[in-house]
Amino acid sequence: MSGADAMWLHADRPNHLMVIDGIMWTAEPLDPARLRRTVQERLVDVYPVFHQRPAAPAHPWELPGWEDDPDFSLSHHLHHAKLRKPGGDAQLRAFLEKKVRRPLDRTRPLWETWVIDGYGGGSVVFSRLHHAMADGIALAQVMLTLTDPTPDGQDPPPQLDVHRAGRLGSLVSSATGLLRATASLPTAPVTALKGVGVTRKLLLDVLPDSRFSHEPGVEKRLAWTRPQPLADVKAIGRATGSTVNDVLIAALSGALTRYLRSFDESVDRLTTMVPVNIRPPDQPLPRELGNKFALVMLHLPTADMSPRERLEEVHRRMEHIKHSPEVFITSAVAEGIGHLHAVEKPLVDFFAGKAVGVTTNVAGPQQPRYLAGVEVTGVLGWVPGSGGQTLGVCIFSYAGTVRVGFKVDAATVPQPERLVALVEAELDALRRLVTPDRAGSDASRPAATRSGPPTT
Incomplete structure (x- = not known):
C-alpha cells in the first residue's frame, strides 16, 4: 500500500466516508446469475484488492498493507434489492442516500455492489468502493470492464479517454x-x-x-x-x-x-x-x-x-x-x-x-455498452x-x-x-x-x- 493509499484509508470520517459511489442503469432487468459470474471473472479474479482486506502494519512507522480475506465470499459484497413502488427517481435516490452514509466493513474487502430492480423497466447497479483500493479514475475504468460492446460479446476492456478522464482538459x-x-x-x-x-x-x-x-x-x-x-x-x-x-x-x-x-x-x-x-x-x-x-x-x-x-x-x-x-x-x-x-x-x-x-x-465509452447482456443507458460516479x-x-x-x-x-x-x-x-x-x-x-x-x- 502506497502512502497515498494509506492516506485515504486513514481519512474516513463519519461525515466524509472515503468511498467512491457509482451507478449504472440499464434498459432492461439484469440476470443476477450472469452478473454474478461477470463480477467474479472480471473483478475478483483479476484485481487482488477485491478479495483482500486492510492489514495493520507490523510497526508503527510502516504503512498498512493488504491481506487475503480468509472468509471471502462474493455474497458478502454483491447484494440485491428492489425499489418500493412506483420505482421512480424519488425511490431510487432515497435508497442510494441511505446507503452512502454507511461505512464499509473493514474486516472484509472494502467494496460492495447492489443490484437494484424495480426502477422503471430496468435495473440499477450501485457500487461502493473505498478510495484506498484505487483512485476514482482507475475504478471507473475497472467497473467498465464489466461491460461488453454487444449483448453477447466481449472485447478488450473499454478505455477511458486518457486526455479527459478525471481531469478538466488535457x-x-x-x-x-x-x-x-x-x-x-x-x-x-x-x-x-x-x-x-x-x-x-x-x-x-x-x-x-x-x-x-x-x-x-x-x-x-x-x-x-x-x-x-x-x-x-x-x-x-x-x-x-x-x-x-x-x-x-x-x-x-x-x-x-x-x-x-x-x-x-x-x-x-x-x-x-x-x-x-x-x-x-x-x-x-x-x-x-x-x-x-x-x-x-x-x-x-x-x-x-x-x-x-x-x-x-x-x-x-x-x-x-x-x-x-x-x-x-x-x-x-x-x-x-x-x-x-x-x-x-x-x-x-x-x-x-x-x-x-x-x-x-x-x-466514458462513445458507443453504448452492455452489462450482462443488457444495454447500459447511463453512468455516474462520485468521489468523496x-x-x-x-x-x-x-x-x-x-x-x-x-x-x-x-x-x-x-x-x-x-x-x-x-x-x-x-x-x-x-x-x-x-x-x-x-x-x-x-x-x-x-x-x-x-x-x-x-x-x-x-x-x-
Whole structure:
C-alpha cells in the first residue's frame, strides 16, 4: 500500500466516508446469475484488492498493507434489492442516500455492489468502493470492464479517454511535457517561479464564506441532470474557442452563482479540487490498482458576468493550470501525508479546507455498452470529499450524452435538484451563444435526452 493509499484509508470520517459511489442503469432487468459470474471473472479474479482486506502494519512507522480475506465470499459484497413502488427517481435516490452514509466493513474487502430492480423497466447497479483500493479514475475504468460492446460479446476492456478522464482538459499531456521541461536548464527558473506561485496558492488560499463552506453532516443528497447531447457541448466549444470541459465547468460555475444568489449570497470565486490522472496514458491498469493521481485547485468564476464572459474566464484559468507544476506538487504532498500518521488528519483537513468539494470529469465509452447482456443507458460516479467540503460534482459522458451529478451535504446544501435545473439552464444559455434563436426548451432536445430513467 502506497502512502497515498494509506492516506485515504486513514481519512474516513463519519461525515466524509472515503468511498467512491457509482451507478449504472440499464434498459432492461439484469440476470443476477450472469452478473454474478461477470463480477467474479472480471473483478475478483483479476484485481487482488477485491478479495483482500486492510492489514495493520507490523510497526508503527510502516504503512498498512493488504491481506487475503480468509472468509471471502462474493455474497458478502454483491447484494440485491428492489425499489418500493412506483420505482421512480424519488425511490431510487432515497435508497442510494441511505446507503452512502454507511461505512464499509473493514474486516472484509472494502467494496460492495447492489443490484437494484424495480426502477422503471430496468435495473440499477450501485457500487461502493473505498478510495484506498484505487483512485476514482482507475475504478471507473475497472467497473467498465464489466461491460461488453454487444449483448453477447466481449472485447478488450473499454478505455477511458486518457486526455479527459478525471481531469478538466488535457492535463496529463501538458503535465508530462512540463515534467520534461523542468529537466532543461533554460526553463528551470520559470518552472521554479511557477512552483512558488503554486505553493502560495496551496498554503495561503482562503475559501470565501458561503453556505458551501459550512461544516458538513452525515446525511448526503444525490441529484443529476437529464442526459445532455454531447454534440451540443462540442458545438459550443468550437464556436467559442474553448473545450468541452470549459463549457461544462462554465455551466457549473453559473449554476453555483445563481444558487447562492437565491440565498442572497455572492462570492467572486469558489474553489473545487480536480483529480488529475498521473498514470502513463499508454499502459493498462496494474493488477494492484492503487492511487496514482493528483489534485489541483480550480477557482470557479462565480462573480456576476455574462455566460460568454464566464466561459472565457474558465478557459483562461484552465490554461493557466495546464502550464503550471501544480499537479506534481500536490501529488508529492498526498504521498507524503500518508507517511505522517501523527499529523495526517490535520494536514488533510487543512488542504481540504481550501475547497468546497471535488469535481470530476470522466469521458466514458462513445458507443453504448452492455452489462450482462443488457444495454447500459447511463453512468455516474462520485468521489468523496473531506474536511469541511460539502459539494461533490460528477461530470460523465457516455454514448453521445453527458450528465452532471451532485452529491451534497443535506443540511448545508438543501434542494440539490435546484442545482440540477440551474446547470441545465446555464447550458441552454450557452447553446444560445451558438444558435441565438434556440429557446433551450425540452422540445428542442433530441427525444433520447427527454425520456428514460433517470430524470430529475
